[in-house]
Amino acid sequence: MSSQTRKATHAGSWYSRSGKDLSAELGQWLAAAAADHDHRPARAIIAPHAGYFYCGKCGAHAYRQVDAAHVRRVFILGPSHHVRLGGCALSMTTTYNTPLYNLPIDTEIYRELWATGEFEKMSLQTDEDEHSIEMQLPYIAKVMESRKNDFTIVPVLVGALSTEKEQKYGRLFSKYLAQPENLFVISSDFCHWGERFRFTHYDKSHGEIYKSIEALDHKGMKLIEDLDPAGFAHYLKKYGNTICGRHPIGVLLNAIATLREKENGHKMSLKFLNYDQSQQCRSMDESSVSYAAASLAIR
Template sequence: MAFSDVRKPAVAGMFYPETKAELSKQIKHFLDNVKYRKVKGELIALIVPHAGYDYSGQVAAYAYKELEGRRFKRVILIGPSHHVTFDGISVGEFDYYETPLGRVEVDRDFANKLVKSGGKISFIRAAHLREHSLEVQLPFLQTVLRKEFKIVPLIFGNSSFKNSQNLAISLAKLVDEDTLIVCSTDWSHYHDYETAKKMDRKGIDAVLQGDIASFAEMLEKGECEACGVPAVITTMLLADSLGVNKIQLLKYANSGDVTGDRSKVVGYAAIAFAYESSPLSDEEKKELLMIARKTLESYLSKKKVPEFKVPKGTLMERRGAFVTLTKDGKLRGCIGYIQPIKPLAEAVQDMAIAAATRDTRFPSVIRSELPEIEIEISVLSKLQKVNNIDEIKIGRDGLYIIKGLRSGLLLPQVATDWGWDRKQFLEEVCYKAGLPKDAWKDEDTILYRFSADVFHE
């Protein structure tokens, strides 16, 4: 029988109950206190606390409640080191992590790929032996993810933006829709209750806005705190790459809310990163085309971007979008946002101007051309990594390819318009990126597919 390398629990009986019965009972109690789930779309990442369950377990339950009824094959756990300092990120090299609820298998294949990707990612065993920030997440995961799942335990040895950036880039190349990111952090430490709430609100608001620059600036000024800063920044960077368009605060509290002692408290938050999309109605499509047309008329004649009152709803969802301009049936400009970085109405406005004035393949559109210009809008779905080219369906999917510093995108309708088969489509997206036609086969190439809701005037 082969020997298994098992990481034994380090904080059972201290941070959470050491018996299966008591641990299961406590987690059930926490989860039962959360009456309903808030995340409607595709769940991509969670931020959770890592204090003792008596202090932060209820807040954590608001995050883990969202996993009930969902299935993930892999969970990436990212947290800070509280015992060992080093420059870089350590991957847990064990075969299993054990808790009173049983063992969870480590995805060694995924871990090995991460280490090979470079970026100061390595195996540092000592970083994991006593670390609680990841261990305390496991009993919750074992409870809510009833199907088998594997974990990839990642510990930051220091706070380095470059290391966070490198890890986010490496993970973006490897994760798929069956992967969940769990970021472990507590917030402000040992301030009075009101000061802690103000500090935590600032930091959490920056996360909810996806504003990494503001978050980093506030940390530098001491206006907010988080012990898992590099894990949070990695998660925020990764969220951008994975198409997150909705970030929700599920629950906030601090230790003063639990113990009643408000003199020196620690902050806890449960935050969800998701992708949500609603189908566009015919009226909403007409509204977007109107916004694009009136924006072009105003900008090309007065250099002014008009303001529109857009009601809350689908047009205010962050979505990727392309605007295509044609004249006499021929392309006159096409530019878009690949990722959902802006509300849809604003994205269409931006890209209408960009398609008319910044597509370097064509001279800028002038005002007198507008009566002859037809506008087409493509609202993109979330990018999905292609693991097998058989997944690609002509007429449904667009392609986005990345290799090194080069990238290229072709919308779904392009393959249909030109009558390409799958192989031709792959070769053409390589050409669009300035790559050799067979570059899609290379191991270091990342290929995504996406669908689009396409409509025109």
């Protein structure tokens, strides 16, 4: 691992380059989102990773459930959009930059993960090209600003995993999910609909196209809320819904399943708190991306 800092390469295009402006915008969205006391403090969240103009308000509903006082370490699992990975990869840098402040990588946890032999190296070019992890960083910095010198991050790039590998990585990460000082951020948008995404599933029984998209997304969201990794995998195979973070979600569901198998008496509850679409499609010429925010509580 080098001592390089990963630049905030999408600042100024996907979100504000100004730390002051960005902090104010994130603060407004967080203030407008409700705290769900049944799902706060979050042990894991699912949050979108598009430009904040499209999904910033939605993401706030997940981050609103984070209590900085409980968090010492933030695992960020984001899907790979630009390189083919059969497994998962770790950054070769030690610090991630944001317009708010820099976030240090947890080198001790990285050493533990490297020691498993299950992780590839992520080049700096791949790291800086990828937006799925970066788009979570400003929100993490914002909700953790009261403890900005007292927490670390564990960024993990997740490839196109088989269900067997989702189970393997789920087992690997389950011990960290079990620790109350850890927060997992699962980076995912939901349905990418339209010709440009090569996905035009339309069930006319739901009415307008955007209603059909919403119904399809909610089928998958219900299986995630049910903490059903096999059911979610079957749903993806049956419908082909273009949920870009399906593999990070699969890893989370399998980590939860591993903990439940141990019968440690803890109650686990995952709930989706917000859903949105970039636009409401009414014709086959249009396109949209869906966004959803969820929180997992472990009691």
